[in-house]
Each structure stands twice: as C-alpha cells, then as structure tokens.
Amino acid sequence: MHTGDWPTTIAAALAVQERLRGLVDVTDDCPELPPTVTGLDVAYDAADGIAAAVVTLETAGLTVVEERTVRAKAVFPYEPGLFAFRELPPLLDALERLDHEPDVLVCDGHGLAHPRRFGLACHLGVLTGRPAFGVGKTRFVGSHEDPPAARGSSVPLVDAGEEVGAVLRTQDGVKPVYVSAGHRIDLAHACRLTLALAPRYRLPETTRQADRLSRVALR
DNA sequence: GCGACAG
DNA sequence: ATCTTGTCGC
Numbered sequence: 001m002h003t004g005d006w007p008t009t010i011a012a013a014l015a016v017q018e019r020l021r022g023l024v025d026v027t028d029d030c031p032e033l034p035p036t037v038t039g040l041d042v043a044y045d046a047a048d049g050i051a052a053a054v055v056t057l058e059t060a061g062l063t064v065v066e067e068r069t070v071r072a073k074a075v076f077p078y079e080p081g082l083f084a085f086r087e088l089p090p091l092l093d094a095l096e097r098l099d100h101e102p103d104v105l106v107c108d109g110h111g112l113a114h115p116r117r118f119g120l121a122c123h124l125g126v127l128t129g130r131p132a133f134g135v136g137k138t139r140f141v142g143s144h145e146d147p148p149a150a151r152g153s154s155v156p157l158v159d160a161g162e163e164v165g166a167v168l169r170t171q172d173g174v175k176p177v178y179v180s181a182g183h184r185i186d187l188a189h190a191c192r193l194t195l196a197l198a199p200r201y202r203l204p205e206t207t208r209q210a211d212r213l214s215r216v217a218l219r
Numbered sequence: 220g221c222g223a224c225a226g
Numbered sequence: 227a228t229c230t231t232g233t234c235g236c
Contacts, residue, residue: 044227080224109225140225
C-alpha cells in the first residue's frame with residue numbers, strides 16, 4: 001500500500017515532483033526486444049471509485065502472460081500536470097502483485113512530454129526502477145506538424161525548443177499517438193516498441209488490454 | 220488579460 | 227476519465 005505519506009495537496013505534489021524529476025535516467029538499457037511488455041490503465045466511476053489494471057504480454061505474440069486489478073478511491077483530484085498523483089497509488093499496488101517483474105512499462109499518458117518533464121511514465125519509472133515510456137492519445141504540451149499518413153511515420157514533438165517526444169502514426173491514415181520516453185529507454189526505442197505493439201489498431205495492445213480489464217474491474 | 224490544459 | 231445514437235465501412 002502507498003497510502004501513508006502520499007501527497008494530497010497541489011503544493012505537496014509539486015514538491016514531490018520537483019524532488020523526483022532529478023532521478024529520471026535517460027540512459028537506454030532496455031533490451032531491444034524485451035521478453036514481455038506491461039501495460040497499465042485506470043477506469044473511473046461517478047463516485048471517485050477507481051479500478052487500476054496491469055497486463056503483461058509476451059512481446060513476440062502479444063498473448064497475455066499475467067494480469068492484476070486493484071480497486072480504490074481516488075485520493076487526489078484530477079489536475080493537468082499532476083495526473084500521476086491520482087492514478088499511481090492503485091497502479092503501484094497492482095504492479096506489486098505481479099508474480100514477474102516487468103521488463104518495460106507502457107503507460108497510458110506522457111513521460112517527458114510534460115510541462116515540467118515529469119509525466120506519469122517518468123514517475124512510474126523512477127518509483128519502480130523499471131524502463132518506462134508513455135503513449136498518449138492527445139497532446140498535452142508542445143507543437144508539431146502533421147506526420148505523413150503512412151504507418152510508421154513520425155514527426156518530433158517540440159516544447160520550449162526541446163524535443164520532448166514524437167507524434168507517431170501507428171496505422172495508415174489514422175490519428176497518430178504521442179510517444180515520449182519515461183525512464184531508462186530512449187524515444188526512438190519507445191517508438192519502435194509502440195509500433196510492434198500496434199500491428200492492427202491505433203493504440204498499443206498493452207493499453208487496449210489494460211483499458212478493457214480496468215473497465216471490467218470497475219463493475 | 221485570454222486560452223490551453225495527459226486521464 | 228465519463229456521459230451517449232446513429233452511422234459509415236470492412
């Protein structure tokens with residue numbers, strides 16, 4: 001459990017973020033093709049009820065190896081930029097219940113593509129020590145051109161003059177996704193993995209599986 | 220001052 | 227995130 005000293009105010013969360021952001025390691029030491037990939041997502045109900053889900057897939061065949069869910073009450077309000085403080089408690093709980101240590105975490109949100117360069121994927125990576133990256137469905141910070149229509153095409157996502165991520169087309173002619181490094185993996189590698197995890201749909205299979213599982217767990 | 224603002 | 231009908235297309 002992580003209910004003890006978890007920040008519950010904006011000011012406290014900003015302080016924690018400021019302290020942890022320095023622990024992000026940009027050195028990529030994730031295997032080019034890790035044996036497994038672990039996806040995470042959270043679903044909510046109208047009463048601040050939360051269902052967190054983690055699903056580990058075999059990278060080669062994208063078959064489910066292991067999955068866990070955790071139900072809880074939200075302990076932090078939704079605040080752009082402090083998203084992790086709302087979703088992390090149940091996600092960390094679920095991760096701890098896995099029998100096998102994840103090789104890489106695929107987050108539903110951003111990593112470095114964050115106003116203070118410390119989105120959910122960075123936070124999750126630092127706290128678990130595992131390689132992690134984010135795949136967001138919409139832009140949070142930065143600007144970019146429209147990537148070419150072919151699957152695999154990408155353009156840089158730039159914020160305040162810094163390349164913080166990539167806008168990647170995972171399917172021909174379909175709205176692209178926002179990929180950013182989180183911890184111990186670089187952007188190019190995160191993009192290659194994202195493409196490998198999205199052979200048929202816009203979102204990586206890890207995210208689709210975790211999304212499905214979290215919704216089921218909420219009922 | 221006026222928007223924008225991951226899920 | 228979640229609330230929601232029909233509709234176009236494979």
